[in-house]
Amino acid sequence: MPWRQGIETPYKNSPTIKLRLYFVLGLLIFTVTLLLWHHWGMNRYLRMDAKSFTAIATVEPATEGAAYSSSALTLKPEGWQINCELIYSKYPPYCGLDIVLGSEQQGLDLSRFDQVKVRFLFGKNEEHLRLSIFNYSDKYSRENDYLSHKVEEAILPSHTGWQELSFALTDFNIPSWWIIQENVPPADAGSEFDRVMQIRIATGYDAKEGPQQFTVAWLEWRGKWISAESLRLLLIFMWLIAGMLWILWEWSRNLSRLNRSRQRQRWLESTNQSLKESTQELTHRVRIDPLTQALNREGLAEFLTAHCSSSEQPISLIFLDIDHFKQVNDQHGHMIGDIVLQRFAQQIQQQIRPSDCLVRWGGEEFLLLSMQTKLRGAAGLAEKIRLSLAQVDWPNDIQLSCSAGVAEMVEHEAFASLVARADAALYQAKSAGRNRVELAEPLSSAGCI
């Protein structure tokens, strides 16, 4: 059966259910793996030390009057060492080192990192170091004026001995003096690390006059290949795509299921139709004589069940028999005999009412049940049929006649009795020389089937 091909039953263990489970499981494993990998791995580093980056000494004030601060940068095996002498003048003094990263508006993109770690040695009690980032921006930066670059600062506390301090990029602050100096609106006063021109490590605002010394071993920038936010977006996008694919898949599966069930419905409808037609044809065949198209005895029984009621009475029966039909067969053959039988039946059908019923009783004998017809009416009909045979174009110019016996059913008469009486009348017609109509003897009382 073609419509059966590919029909899926929604069993628990069907391959599609398994496929879906694998699909969701695969996505979950992929998501968890990606999150774990992001948490524990996917790291990138940038280390800034004396071997790989160049630093210069910086000092403030450098040229104020006769008294000025001085600073000297020494490269030690452990890192950059700053030795300076701070003297107060117009501005609070500081000294430190600058790691120059860019020039001519080309800075280093440090926004790819999340954290910075600094290893330094600064033994001064209650004093601090400053770690400053100078970031270029087309909005406010001016060429050859590093103070116009956005300044982002983090304060490093003093500590006895070497210390390694780690903090996030979000821990940097923009000092208010820079915002005021550059007149920057609040919308532009947020942190930026995409074009870093230089990094400065210097004494803090609380530095005291006199000699200062500190050493910076390295700065290490740490970040992820994919930021947590990008990873979240990626995962959301991936789940959205998977969801859409899932919906599309379900939709196309349902569509093909629907098509298959429509196909099946059409097949069932056409099968049902052809079964109905076959049944009708079979029923017809069972009730109809195939040669003459008159009812057979089966058809007669059905007809009697449906119509032999008192409302249909009076009912008359004409028993018709072709005369000397054996001679027709003998002289012209059975084929011609069959044609004669067909035309004989047709000739009768043309002259009766739709409510009447022609039955082939057997061989060349026919019963004609004439409904709501009295004996005389039926006798007239039988006579009319008999006479009409002369007008028929019989094959081989055969001269055909018939005899008839007519009987009217009396109330409660059995059909067999009616047939027997009509048959007796027919016998009389035959005995009296054929080609004539005889009436049956009336019955006083009998019964219908």
Ligand SMILES: Nc1nc2c(ncn2[C@@H]2O[C@H](COP(=O)(O)OP(=O)(O)OP(=O)(O)O)[C@@H](O)[C@H]2O)c(=O)[nH]1
């Ligand atoms: N061609 C053909 N012949 C049939 C068919 N059924 C019966 N017959 C023939 O009809 C003939 C009937 O012959 P009889 O019973 O002797 O009747 P008859 O020759 O008509 O003689 P009477 O009835 O006495 O006039 C037989 O030869 C049957 O073989 C049929 O379906 N086709």
